[in-house]
Each structure stands twice: as structure tokens, then as C-alpha cells.
Amino acid sequence: MIRTLAITNDSQILQNVPLEQLSDPHIKWFLVDFNMPSEKEGLMLDKHFHFHPLAIEDCFHLLERPKLDYYEAYNFFVFHVLNQKTLDPEEIDMFVGKDYIVTFHMKELKEVDIVWERLLTDKNLWDKGKTHVFYMLMDKLVDEYFPALYQIEDRLNKTEGKSIDKSIRWLIDEVFDIRGDLLKLRRIIVPMRDLLYRILNSEHLDINEDQKVYFTDIYDHLLKLTEMIDSNRDITADMRDSYLSLNSNRMNTIMMTLTIISSIFIPLTFIAGVYGMNFENMPELKWRYGYFIVVGFMAALGIGMVLWFKHKGWFDK
Numbered sequence: 001m002i003r004t005l006a007i008t009n010d011s012q013i014l015q016n017v018p019l020e021q022l023s024d025p026h027i028k029w030f031l032v033d034f035n036m037p038s039e040k041e042g043l044m045l046d047k048h049f050h051f052h053p054l055a056i057e058d059c060f061h062l063l064e065r066p067k068l069d070y071y072e073a074y075n076f077f078v079f080h081v082l083n084q085k086t087l088d089p090e091e092i093d094m095f096v097g098k099d100y101i102v103t104f105h106m107k108e109l110k111e112v113d114i115v116w117e118r119l120l121t122d123k124n125l126w127d128k129g130k131t132h133v134f135y136m137l138m139d140k141l142v143d144e145y146f147p148a149l150y151q152i153e154d155r156l157n158k159t160e161g162k163s164i165d166k167s168i169r170w171l172i173d174e175v176f177d178i179r180g181d182l183l184k185l186r187r188i189i190v191p192m193r194d195l196l197y198r199i200l201n202s203e204h205l206d207i208n209e210d211q212k213v214y215f216t217d218i219y220d221h222l223l224k225l226t227e228m229i230d231s232n233r234d235i236t237a238d239m240r241d242s243y244l245s246l247n248s249n250r251m252n253t254i255m256m257t258l259t260i261i262s263s264i265f266i267p268l269t270f271i272a273g274v275y276g277m278n279f280e281n282m283p284e285l286k287w288r289y290g291y292f293i294v295v296g297f298m299a300a301l302g303i304g305m306v307l308w309f310k311h312k313g314w315f316d317k
Contacts (some may be wrong), residue, residue, distance in 0.1 A: 002041050003124045005119060006030035007126040016118070018047050022100070029099040029130050031239055035115070036106060049102065051095060059104045065192040071102060073097055079138065079195075080188045082145050083108055087184040093284055094137070098206075103137070109316070111140040131207055131216050135214045142221050145189060152181050156232060160239070166248075173242050186229050193222040210241045264305050268298050 006014040016028070024032050033177050034041060035233045046058045053074040069076040074097035080089040092109060095102040103112060115136050119125055125133065127173060199205060200212060207215065210236040211300050275284070284290045 001035045002037060002044065003116075004030060005034060011123060011126070012228060013120065013126065017117075019044060022094050028100075028180065029086070031116075031119070031130075031133065032100065032102045033103070033112060034104040035112070036108060037104070037298060042216065045104070047104075049095070055093075062106065063089055063091050064093075066195045067197060067200055068202070075162060079141055080192060081105075081111060081141055082142070082148055082185070082188055083146055085208070087148060087181055088187045092141070094134070096130070096134055099130070101134055101137075111136065111144055115140055130270075131211050132214070135211070135218070138215070139218050142192070142218050145185070145225055146221075148181075149225060149232075152178060152185075153228075156235060172240065175236050175240050179233060179240075182233050182236070184206070184230050186226070186233075189222060189225045189229065193226055196222055256314065260309055263309070264302050266307075267305075268302060271298055271301075 002019070002023065003157070004015070004017045005015050005017070006236055007029060008014065008026050009028050010026075017027075017030070018031070021027075022032070034045070037044075042060065045051050045059065046053070051074070051080060055069060058076070058078060060172065060190065065076045066080055074095050077094040077096065079092050079094065081092055083090055090105070090107050090109070092103060092105040092112070094104075106113070115133070118136070119133065125136070155174075156178055159178070166236045169259070199207070200215055200219060271294065275282070284294070288294070
């Protein structure tokens, strides 16, 4: 589907104007949105707008890294939109020329729909020019990064609160799931941050100092998002290390207990083995009180080893 919006020189908003009529001199500037276009509609990027073949190729080959390409009559942008359910990136491409903005995306994007609704209801936004509308589109894309990150932080807080009641395996699995989601967000946000930095410092874009303030605000949001992600990754790393250390300590305690038990029963087993060999020439076997003496010696040996281990502090470790 291709939809269009245009503003005339006398400040009238025109909707669904045919592409052939957008070159009317009465139209001040316009927007075109290729929303999940068909193959035939996609050909209009070349047939009507005559965009560069490489830029058109980037539109159809997903997913491109967020980037900015300069062309003679327009600039080509690739941005990433966050899928709130899967946290995977979805691409939106923008062509920004002197008197137009063309957006291209292969999936339905609510961020674009929200901006279009605002443009239809508020004429003052048109008076601010296409650069401000371009800012609105970018700002809405970035704003939608925050809810996903806040949800991850809530999961992290709940995980910390359940750390006493849940098993180590559950905690480790949950922490690694959270780290995986944070990594997905980082792969989207960091390239977008770098792109905003390039936009702010580019001398080829038609953005004046007053307008740069708005784009700086988006850049600040991306910096905040990056810092939040890094901070949460550090927290998950600390939690992971703590859980692994706790698990290791429990294993050491179990091994220490088994070692103590084994150390006590090894000499007792040796004594029992010696007197279980059934040789006839074993004088002790003929003693009337031999059994009681050996059992008593074994008991005394076992108790003595327990007291010695306790004196050495093995039970405190």
C-alpha cells in the first residue's frame, strides 16, 4: 500500500494524492509511505522517484545496519524499529529530499501510523517543515525502545526478589534469558546511537542549529538507553557470579562432608576387612572378648577422628 500526505502553499492538507500529482507546483512538500508494498508498488521507487539502485536494493534486502548515505538530491537513511514481542529489529528506510520524505517498510509499523495521525490533526506541525517531521519519526522510533527495557528491568527486580525461594538452576536460566534480551536491545540501540552521532555532526544535511537541538534530544535518549543496558548487564553479571559462587560453595560443603565421612570410615573399613579374611591362625578370633575389644576400638577411633577434625575446624568450612 502506498499512501501520501501533502501540504499546499496555502496550508491545505491533502491526503492520498496520486504520485503523479505530487509534482504540482501548488504543493509545498509531501510525504509518501510505502507500507508493506507489493512488488509492483516497490517498482515506483525507481520508476517515479528514480532513487539510486543501491538504495532501492537496501530497501528490499533486510536487515541492513542503521546507516546514512548521501546522494545528489536526497539522503537515504536506514533505521531499526523494535519488535516489542520478540525484541528483534525491523527495518524502516527513509528518503529525505528537498521537498519530500519517503518511508519504506515491509511490515506494519505503529510508530509511522502515530506520526501520520498527528500530521492529519495538527496543521502547525506542517509549518515547522519536513526536517521537524523527520525528527518526529525518529523520535517515535526511539521512544518505543524504552518500554521493552523497562519490562526487562522489572523482570530483573522480580528475579532478585525471588532469589531466596527459587533454585539455583532457575535463577541462572532467568539471568541468562535477561542477558540475552539485553544483548538484543544493545544490538539495535548502539548502531542507532552511532547513526545519530553522525547525523548531528554531518555537514551534508539540511539541519540548522535550532533543529539540531531536537536531534540532540534523541541522541541523549539513546545514550541513556545504552547506559541502562550496560548497567543492567553489569547487574546480571554480578547476579550470575554470585549464584555460581553460591553453588560452588554448596558443592564444596557437600564434598567436605563426604570427605570427612570417608576419612572416618576408611580405617574402620580396613579393620573390618582385616578381621574378615577368615584365616585359621588369627589368635584374636579365639579371644572371648575379642569382638567387643575391636568394636570398642573402632568406636573410639571414629569418635577420636571426629573430635580431631572438629579441632582442625573442618566442620566450620
